[in-house]
Structure formats: C-alpha cells, structure tokens
Amino acid sequence: xxxxxxxxxxxxxxxxxxxxxxxxxxxxxxxxxxxxxxxxxxxxxxxxxxxxxxxxxxxxxxxxxxxxxxxxxxxxxxxxxxxxxxxxxxxxxxxxxxxxxxxxxxxxxxxxxxxxxxxxxxxxxxxxxxxxxxxxxxxxxxxxxxxxxxxxxxxxxxxxxxxxxxxxxxxxxxxxxxxxxxxxxxxxxxxxxxxxxxxxxxxxxxxxxxxxxxxxxxxxxxxxxxxxxxxxxxxxxxxxxxxx
Amino acid sequence: xxxxxxxxxxxxxxxxxxxxxxxxxxxxxxxxxxxxxxxxxxxxxxxxxxxxxxxxxxxxxxxxxxxxxxxxxxxxxxxxxxxxxxxxxxxxxxxxxxxxxxxxxxxxxxxxxxxxxxxxxxxxxxxxxxxxxxxxxxxxxxxxxxxxxxxxxxxxxxxxxxxxxxxxxxxxxxxxxxxxxxxxxxxxxxxxxxxxxxxxxxxxxxxxxxxxxxxxxxxxxxxxxxxxxxxxxxxxxxxxxxxx
Numbered sequence: 001x002x003x004x005x006x007x008x009x010x011x012x013x014x015x016x017x018x019x020x021x022x023x024x025x026x027x028x029x030x031x032x033x034x035x036x037x038x039x040x041x042x043x044x045x046x047x048x049x050x051x052x053x054x055x056x057x058x059x060x061x062x063x064x065x066x067x068x069x070x071x072x073x074x075x076x077x078x079x080x081x082x083x084x085x086x087x088x089x090x091x092x093x094x095x096x097x098x099x100x101x102x103x104x105x106x107x108x109x110x111x112x113x114x115x116x117x118x119x120x121x122x123x124x125x126x127x128x129x130x131x132x133x134x135x136x137x138x139x140x141x142x143x144x145x146x147x148x149x150x151x152x153x154x155x156x157x158x159x160x161x162x163x164x165x166x167x168x169x170x171x172x173x174x175x176x177x178x179x180x181x182x183x184x185x186x187x188x189x190x191x192x193x194x195x196x197x198x199x200x201x202x203x204x205x206x207x208x209x210x211x212x213x214x215x216x217x218x219x220x221x222x223x224x225x226x227x228x229x230x231x232x233x234x235x236x237x238x239x240x241x242x243x244x
Numbered sequence: 245x246x247x248x249x250x251x252x253x254x255x256x257x258x259x260x261x262x263x264x265x266x267x268x269x270x271x272x273x274x275x276x277x278x279x280x281x282x283x284x285x286x287x288x289x290x291x292x293x294x295x296x297x298x299x300x301x302x303x304x305x306x307x308x309x310x311x312x313x314x315x316x317x318x319x320x321x322x323x324x325x326x327x328x329x330x331x332x333x334x335x336x337x338x339x340x341x342x343x344x345x346x347x348x349x350x351x352x353x354x355x356x357x358x359x360x361x362x363x364x365x366x367x368x369x370x371x372x373x374x375x376x377x378x379x380x381x382x383x384x385x386x387x388x389x390x391x392x393x394x395x396x397x398x399x400x401x402x403x404x405x406x407x408x409x410x411x412x413x414x415x416x417x418x419x420x421x422x423x424x425x426x427x428x429x430x431x432x433x434x435x436x437x438x439x440x441x442x443x444x445x446x447x448x449x450x451x452x453x454x455x456x457x458x459x460x461x462x463x464x465x466x467x468x469x470x471x472x473x474x475x476x477x478x479x480x481x482x483x484x485x486x487x488x
Contacts, residue, residue, distance in 0.1 A: 012366040
C-alpha cells in the first residue's frame with residue numbers, strides 16, 4: 001500500500017547549492033532523496049514546499065513523499081537522522097492523507113533574515129549577514145508598512161524568474177532588535193524569487209539613510225524589475241515555517 | 245628590519261584536519277601560512293601556542309610570526325580577514341618583542357567543552373557534543389575536585405602521544421549549566437594529547453552513574469593509559485584562551 005508522508009526538515013544551507021536536485025553538486029533535495037532511497041530500498045522522490053537558494057538555511061522546510069515501506073514513521077526519522085550529514089536534520093515525520101502535497105497545499109510562509117551588527121567571527125559568519133555600519137532600525141520600522149497587504153512585487157523579484165503572477169500578499173513584517181544582531185521576519189502567502197533578500201537590501205539602504213520611505217514606495221508602485229538594487233546575501237536567510 | 249607579531253585567531257575547526265600544517269588536506273596553520281605568504285609576499289611560517297585536533301574549535305588560539313613587511317598590523321588584520329575563509333577570523337594582531345614565541349612562552353590555557361542536552365539540529369551539531377541521555381551534573385561537580393592541582397595525568401592521555409613529562413597542573417574546572425546545554429571549562433598550565441576530551445568522557449560516565457568518584461580517583465592514581473575509555477568528540481571542544 002502506498003503511504004504519503006509529510007516531513008519537516010532543518011538545514012544549514014551554507015555548503016549546499018540550494019534545495020533543488022541538480023545533476024552536479026550537493027543539494028538538500030538530492031541528499032534527502034539519495035538517503036531515503038537507500039534506506040527504504042525503493043526510488044523516492046520528494047516534493048519540497050518550494051526551493052531555497054544556494055546558501056539559504058531552513059528551520060522548518062516541509063516536504064512530502066510517497067512510499068510503500070512498512071517502516072514506521074518514527075523509525076524512518078531515527079535512521080534517517082543517523083545517516084544524514086550533520087547539516088541536515090529531520091525534525092518531524094508523519095503519515096498524512098494521500099492528497100497532501102508540500103508545494104501545492106502551502107498557504108503561507110515565514111522567512112527570517114538575520115543581520116549581525118558586531119565584528120564577524122567564525123561561529124556566526126555562516127548564519128548571519130555581517131554588517132557593521134550603523135543602521136537606524138526605526139527608519140525601517142516606519143517604512144515596512146508600505147509592503148503590507150496585496151501588491152504586485154515585481155520590483156523586488158530577481159530578473160531570471162518566470163512566474164504566472166507577481167502578486168503576493170504580505171501579512172506581517174516584524175523586526176526584533178537584539179544586542180548583537182537584528183532580525184526581520186516576513187510572513188506572507190508566498191514570495192517571489194529572491195524577494196525577501198531584495199527587500200532586505202532595500203531596508204538596509206533605508207536604515208542607512210540612502211533611501212527614503214517615499215522613494216521606496218515609488219519603487220513598489222513603479223512595478224519594474226530593479227536591476228540596480230542589490231540582493232542581501234543568502235547566508236542570513238532562513239525558511240522558518242510553512243503554513244498549510 | 246624583522247618584526248615579530250602576535251596574533252589571536254578564532255576558528256570553526258569542523259572542516260579542518262586540525263591546527264598543524266600537513267602535506268595533504270586543509271589545516272588552520274596551512275591556510276594561515278598560505279594566506280600570509282601571499283599577502284606579505286615573503287615566506288611566512290607561524291608558531292601556534294599548540295596544536296588543536298581535527299574538528300576542534302578555537303575562540304582565541306595564539307600564534308606568532310616574523311616578517312620584514314612594513315604593512316601596519318591593523319592593515320594586515322583587515323586584509324587577512326578579507327582573504328581568509330569565513331571559518332577563520334583574526335581577532336587581534338600586535339607587534340611584540342623579538343623574544344615572544346607563542347608556544348614556548350605559553351603559561352596556561354583555557355579549554356571549554358560544550359554538551360547539548362536537547363535534540364540535535366544543524367545549527368548546533370558542528371559546535372556541541374549532542375548527548376540527550378540524562379546527566380547528573382552534581383555528580384560531576386562532586387568528582388571534579390579530584391583533578392585539581394598537580395598530577396601525573398598519563399591515565400587521561402591518548403596512546404599515540406610522546407612527551408617528556410605527563411605531569412600537568414589544573415588550576416580550575418568550572419561547570420556552567422544552561423537550559424539547552426552545559427559546558428565544562430578547564431584552566432591549567434597545559435594539557436596532554438586528548439586529555440580534555442578523555443576527562444570529559446569520564447565526567448559523562450560519572451554523570452550517568454556508570455563511574456563513581458572513587459573509581460575515577462583510582463584511574464588517576466593508577467597512572468596507566470586507559471585504552472578502554474573513550475574520548476569525547478572533537479566538535480564540542482574550544483581553545484578559549486592562552487595565557488602568557
């Protein structure tokens with residue numbers, strides 16, 4: 001009998017080419033499929049909630065897969081974690097309804113972006129964007145409201161993407177400021193290619209006083225791909241939650 | 245004119261074969277010497293305060309090197325950090341007396357060992373020994389006094405080492421218990437090969453109730469290499485400070 005499983009996986013994406021399986025090079029999906037295929041002794045293909053880019057981390061990416069195995073979910077989790085590299089860890093596996101699909105049924109996602117404010121060190125440089133110039137976080141807080149709700153976010157999409165619609169809805173953007181770092185958490189129904197990282201780079205420019213709230217609003221309303229605006233580095237970004 | 249420099253370096257040792265330069269494979273000393281040689285345009289050999297093993301980290305390893313360069317220390321630090329991989333970071337460089345030598349003049353060292361008590365995840369597994377079985381930390385605190393002061397620590401030395409004397413002095417052992425992890429900090433005039441990690445493994449056995457304080461004392465007094473006792477994994481260990 002074919003069973004359908006939902007899994008939640010955390011990964012340190014620093015050394016991976018990203019989520020998606022590729023012919024050459026190490027990817028999260030590739031390592032998971034290979035390990036599952038060996039373990040369950042049948043070809044396993046997994047469906048992630050979406051791709052994450054080269055270097056992007058996940059606290060809780062979701063994927064689903066089908067299998068005929070009779071191995072209980074808890075045992076799959078246990079043995080999988082023994083065999084996976086330390087950089088990938090399965091937090092949770094459960095048997096779900098046949099119709100569950102990690103990508104098609106995802107209703108929302110949370111991403112968090114972390115910026116280290118002090119001198120870099122080897123224990124944080126994989127996990128934060130290190131940025132020591134002074135940032136006025138209040139300016140970012142004042143400007144972030146512009147993005148709330150449903151908008152065409154094409155101005156904040158990487159050029160190489162190809163989607164049917166560039167309209168997305170952002171439910172919330174929360175900024176938490178700590179002694180050593182600050183983080184920006186985005187919650188929305190979905191995000192375009194590189195959208196979070198491009199928005200973060202705009203936020204940094206706002207915090208530096210290089211971009212005003214009004215100019216930022218114009219960029220959104222212009223609905224033009226901004227080739228001139230940089231993308232914040234991948235290593236500060238985490239997929240935090242997928243909502244179904 | 246030849247100048248002598250003292251440097252403090254932090255590293256994530258997870259992917260390195262250890263401190264010491266080798267013909268094959270990536271080592272901390274190897275990467276530092278190669279980067280310094282390219283930067284200063286003359287062959288640079290560095291002297292560490294001591295070796296750290298494969299996978300061991302450092303918050304503050306010390307090394308010294310001589311050079312004829314006229315580049316100021318602050319600039320060496322800046323450019324070095326730009327060129328080094330993210331896993332190695334120079335915290336500090338200063339010009340010192342010609343007679344300074346990072347190894348010969350080291351008077352003491354602090355090591356800290358970190359044990360994660362909860363389920364592993366990819367963001368801590370490089371940096372902690374993950375050990376979820378319940379450990380009675382009070383038993384370790386009661387037993388640690390046995391090691392204080394000057395002893396022949398040959399019972400806690402790895403078999404392949406070759407030293408003139410196996411007598412060392414431990415000044416303090418501090419245990420800090422947090423919600424997610426606990427750490428054991430050792431301060432002494434020096435440590436034998438694998439000594440901290442072998443002691444930590446004994447402490448764990450004491451905390452599990454597998455080894456009594458009295459048996460532990462006998463092991464020390466027996467002065468025999470304990471081939472049967474395991475060594476705690478490298479990835480929980482950090483060289484924290486070198487005292488001159």
